[in-house]
Amino acid sequence: MSGSDVGPVEAGPWPEALDARVLDPPRVHGYDLEEDVCASYRFTDAVYLAVTGELPGETESRLFDLACHFAAVMSAGDAAPHTASLARLCAAGDNAVVASAAVVLADEARAIVDAHGPLLAWLGGDGGGPAPEGFTEGAGGAAVIAAALARRGLEARGVDEGLTREAALLATLFASGVRTPEGLVAVLTWARLPFAAAEAFAVRPKAFAKYPMRVPPFAYEGEPR
Amino acid sequence: MTATLPTRVGIARWTEHELFGRRLYGELLGNVDLGQWIVLGTTGKLLAAEDSPVVTALAITLGIIDPRIWPLKVTRVASAFGRFTSGVACGALLYDSATLGPHTGTRAAHFLCDVARGRDAGASLEAAVDAAMDRQGAPGFGVPFRDADERIVALGGFLRSQGRDARPMWRLLEAITPVVKARKGLPPNIAVGTAAAMMDIGLGPDDVTPTGFALMQLPQLANALEGAEQRPAALQRLAPERVRYVGRPPRRSPKATVVDDGGGDATRP
Numbered sequence: 001m002s003g004s005d006v007g008p009v010e011a012g013p014w015p016e017a018l019d020a021r022v023l024d025p026p027r028v029h030g031y032d033l034e035e036d037v038c039a040s041y042r043f044t045d046a047v048y049l050a051v052t053g054e055l056p057g058e059t060e061s062r063l064f065d066l067a068c069h070f071a072a073v074m075s076a077g078d079a080a081p082h083t084a085s086l087a088r089l090c091a092a093g094d095n096a097v098v099a100s101a102a103v104v105l106a107d108e109a110r111a112i113v114d115a116h117g118p119l120l121a122w123l124g125g126d127g128g129g130p131a132p133e134g135f136t137e138g139a140g141g142a143a144v145i146a147a148a149l150a151r152r153g154l155e156a157r158g159v160d161e162g163l164t165r166e167a168a169l170l171a172t173l174f175a176s177g178v179r180t181p182e183g184l185v186a187v188l189t190w191a192r193l194p195f196a197a198a199e200a201f202a203v204r205p206k207a208f209a210k211y212p213m214r215v216p217p218f219a220y221e222g223e224p225r
Numbered sequence: 226m227t228a229t230l231p232t233r234v235g236i237a238r239w240t241e242h243e244l245f246g247r248r249l250y251g252e253l254l255g256n257v258d259l260g261q262w263i264v265l266g267t268t269g270k271l272l273a274a275e276d277s278p279v280v281t282a283l284a285i286t287l288g289i290i291d292p293r294i295w296p297l298k299v300t301r302v303a304s305a306f307g308r309f310t311s312g313v314a315c316g317a318l319l320y321d322s323a324t325l326g327p328h329t330g331t332r333a334a335h336f337l338c339d340v341a342r343g344r345d346a347g348a349s350l351e352a353a354v355d356a357a358m359d360r361q362g363a364p365g366f367g368v369p370f371r372d373a374d375e376r377i378v379a380l381g382g383f384l385r386s387q388g389r390d391a392r393p394m395w396r397l398l399e400a401i402t403p404v405v406k407a408r409k410g411l412p413p414n415i416a417v418g419t420a421a422a423m424m425d426i427g428l429g430p431d432d433v434t435p436t437g438f439a440l441m442q443l444p445q446l447a448n449a450l451e452g453a454e455q456r457p458a459a460l461q462r463l464a465p466e467r468v469r470y471v472g473r474p475p476r477r478s479p480k481a482t483v484v485d486d487g488g489g490d491a492t493r494p
Binding site: 217 | 227228229230231232233235236243246291293294306308310311314318370371463466467468469470471472473474475476477478479480481
């Protein structure tokens with residue numbers, strides 16, 4: 001084909017439909033959310049299904065649910081709720097507040113997953129040995145997660161080896177069956193989003209005088225490059 | 226104790242503000258044009274006024290605006306509920322990509338610099354290109370779906386008309402193009418053209434990404450604006466006949482299977 005009205009979009013053999021690989025309403029990965037999954041499973045199980053492609057067994061379900069609880073713990077000073085709070089302060093719409101939180105949560109999740117690459121490789125390996133260096137902080141880091149697991153009769157490899165809290169959280173998700181980087185990013189983002197948004201929605205729009213402008217302090221280095 | 230964060234970007238004062246050490250009103254206002262302003266913001270460097278037309282030219286050659294092209298399509302889909310800011314935001318997020326968008330310009334710039342260093346060290350052009358490709362592949366080369374990248378063709382024509390095709394990085398690009406074509410069968414694309422043109426006006430390789438990003442905003446903004454105005458149902462949800470499911474076939478959950486077999490309580494998760 002040729003002519004001034006024709007370009008690659010007109011000329012190319014593009015498909016006529018978008019391929020759907022997971023979502024086939026009301027099914028996700030083949031399971032009917034409305035008639036089947038809703039009747040017999042928790043919503044966290046449905047999220048697990050979305051992320052892993054399979055419904056969890058009982059142990060996986062409890063590990064996943066526990067991990068999501070711990071993932072949701074955050075400070076108002078964490079970047080995601082802080083970003084969303086600034087959006088709210090500037091009277092951005094509710095959609096923008098939530099979207100802002102989601103962007104930063106996903107960035108943070110990816111940073112966490114990237115930083116724990118060696119740990120995830122160790123968790124997925126066949127060999128024994130201690131957890132790799134850099135992910136342990138002695139007693140105390142993951143104690144609350146270890147205690148929660150123990151109370152429920154659950155186990156996650158590495159948690160009782162003095163992992164940091166973040167490492168223990170990833171280890172628990174890994175034990176539940178969420179093992180891919182994209183799955184971990186999706187779960188961490190989803191689990192935290194309502195909590196980050198809630199903090200932001202508690203901010204009064206346009207209450208600029210209430211915002212700590214000098215936290216943290218910036219020092220201007222006014223020399224031209 | 227909260228750490229103090231250094232910044233060279235700027236500071237706001239009562240009646241005058243600074244940007245990279247330059248006074249906004251007393252120094253920049255009325256004395257820099259938009260191209261210089263953009264480069265100042267993205268690099269901290271004040272471009273010579275005579276080089277500013279190159280910035281404008283790059284913005285135009287990067288200005289493909291067809292809403293069907295993926296980085297622009299995303300702004301249409303994301304703005305489908307009436308918010309152009311969402312379209313722009315998702316368009317920006319898409320450019321967090323090593324394959325497509327402004328990051329490819331910095332990769333291409335480093336590739337050109339690698340070749341240039343090889344030449345400076347005395348290697349032949351072919352040897353310098355081969356060594357650089359061994360290390361980095363051929364970023365900035367390869368044109369999908371068509372024989373040539375019309376954007377770099379247009380950019381080259383502009384630079385020639387300005388006598389800027391004799392500048393070192395553009396000359397190097399023109400010299401290595403047949404070598405890369407012979408080795409890999411790949412023609413140059415706009416990423417390496419942008420990289421060469423930007424370095425020839427004094428920007429560094431790492432400046433190419435943020436400056437390229439700034440210059441690529443208008444097509445995304447234009448599409449986000451129109452998309453938000455249209456709020457098309459066709460993009461809020463594609464028509465069912467335009468979605469083809471190719472995933473797992475229908476199946477029953479293990480717990481549903483237990484209920485089906487007469488055990489368990491389907492009403493309690």
